[in-house]
Amino acid sequence: MKAFVLPAYGSPLVLTDIDQPVPGDDEVLVRVRATSVQPYDWHFLRGEPYIARVMGGPGLRAPRFSVLGADVAGEVAAVGKDVSEFRPGDEVYAMPKKGGFAEYVCVPESELALKPRNVSFEEAAAVPMAAGTALLALRDDGRVQPGDRVLVNGASGGVGTFAVQLAKVFGAHVTGVCGSRNVGLVRSLGADEVVDYTKEDFTRSGRRYDLLLDIAGSRSGSACRRVMTRKATHVLIGGPAGRWFQPAGHVFATLAAGLFVSQRVVVTEVVPCTKTKQNLMTLAELIEGGEIHPVIDRTYPLAEIPAAVSYQEEGHASGKVVISLLSHMSE
């Protein structure tokens, strides 16, 4: 099968032929129709920040995975002998965390869900990691309640476009922070108020929020606390990219300072989450019910994955960057 392989940290991704994976007893072989790109991919591409290598993330000297690609949508091609829930031909989506930049990937049955019926494979591939993170951050870590005033810093990217919509589903009053180009987009997703960070510093607004979802990590924890109620929750999701420490440095510094303040400070981590399947089913229901929808900035063909990763890494995508394999399937 065709796959983009990462030979070493920092080297270009190479499109090549590799063996098709064989599903284990409890695994499903998915024929990938679409995948999507996120910061997670280029962190692995370069093994950055370096501190993550020491912490056991991407691999110390060499990449732990040779095929990147965290999200997929596609069709079941084959199932292991213990798989009972899926059959060949089923349309599914998943967050395998690796292996998505290829024509086939194996996913444990326990982490796979049926794709929302009313969206394309490309739209479905935009969902797992970004929407899963937003759901986890709001519902589980943020414990959002109807009527809460929620601020989403980084409202126009992959995670943010889902966070704004999901916060509205949970009945919150939502303020989204984004750049000028995306103000209209964030408003169209249901945000009650939008702050253009090129014109206004949200930490100087004088308003107060019950829940602050920090996706961009553009302001320090102490600056953010100026606009949080005494009992507010500060959910740390991401931060500025860096070679050595960031975004981990921003997250750890805010978390450490949080030990001495009245607000609750928590970190959202979607990768080790054990509820991925249930979350994908919840998200599929919300998409089928028309309550949320994926926002896609650009769609690239398989051969252009390196260009898609570069564009995503610029950090200003309006929603998700998606890869379509529909025109590149080897029969």
Ligand SMILES: NC(=O)c1ccc[n+]([C@@H]2O[C@H](COP(=O)([O-])OP(=O)(O)OC[C@H]3O[C@@H](n4cnc5c(N)ncnc54)[C@H](OP(=O)(O)O)[C@@H]3O)[C@@H](O)[C@H]2O)c1
């Ligand atoms: N904790 C987890 O489990 C988890 C999971 C997924 C992602 N993440 C992290 O979350 C972060 C965002 O991921 P993503 O997929 O949403 O990335 P993305 O699609 O690249 O979105 C980033 C967004 O940040 C916005 N932004 C840039 N500078 C900003 C500023 N100064 N103030 C406010 N917004 C600003 C950009 O908006 P404009 O274009 O409008 O400037 C862009 O839309 C990354 O750090 C990623 O590593 C964490």
